[in-house]
Amino acid sequence: MASDSLPSTPRLTMRRFERDDLPVMVAYRSHPEVARLQSWTPEWSMVDAEEFLRRDRVIALGTRGAWTQVALEERSTGTVVGDLALHFLATQPHTVELGITLAPAHQRRGLGSEALRGVITWLFEQHGAHRVLAQTDARNASMRRLLDRVGLRQEAELREADWWKGEWTTLCIYAVLAREWATG
Template identity: 40%
Template sequence: MLVPDLPLRTERLDLRLFTADDFAALHGYQSRADVTRYLYFAPNDEAASREALVRKCARVALRAEGDVLNLALVLRETGAVIGDVLLIWTSVAHRQGEIGYVLHPDHAGHGYATEAAREMLRLGFDELGLHRIVGRLDARNTASARVLERLGMRREAHLRENELVKGEWTDEAVYALLAREWRAGRR
């Protein structure tokens, strides 16, 4: 079980729970076609972003299999919410997890997604005791693949047309990292 002590502080970011006040920031990036291009949903209208915010506000801890911890990325320098990051407890028996991240494009290219995702790996491995954490992505999502590679994750699979996303058969890539590899990478 993991109920994190928040906010988490990384070099440039504070990672905190979402609140009802984050609607404008969340809608600001979830409504953009360039952000949702390789995600499961189309650009959000306001109602969809409100529903998404309700879901995000409830993702506060990892208590059972399937739970999601979803944190807002706050740029400490300005206080702005620039994206979000998540950790999913996908299997208790097998000690498996999954990470995910989204950034507002205005804040791309500075390493913020990598910085936040690295903190989620730390939580998953060091605090929750996971054995393996994966990142799954549309195989065309090269920016996301670079994040996972910067984190030291290994490309383990390329699945051909295994998902029907927004009416299109898509390939999925799977990256993974083991706890011992994470620890070795930090030494």
């Protein structure tokens, strides 16, 4: 990737996390409904946040095979409302996987759609991505609706493919190609 510059949207600034953001991140990541279908548990703490920041700071944005997190800051208030995860696949150099987490108080305001549209456009137009994909637990109806709304299509449903938090879960794979995005 050419630089660490990140896109902005009318209501959001996307940037790397800073130490001052961690209490807000802990508050939304430890919310039981947020953590329920994510890779962490509601016990996610300030210690976890400090470790996250320590690891994330040494990973350059766009490092192949690594996940990086991007803070979503509401421009009008300066408040971090969630985060966006980017995974530049090591085995497919022009494929990027993404994920998004929003604090409950900031859901259902269109911020998720705005963030995903902004970052997907940026990935295709500025960084030559060929394919952008997202995986979600089949039970995550809100995420599935969001992915549909922004223009990704469901490509697969992997039934009971992932042993997660003590149970078999079904994964849904969504994706969009650069040529599809361009014709929108």
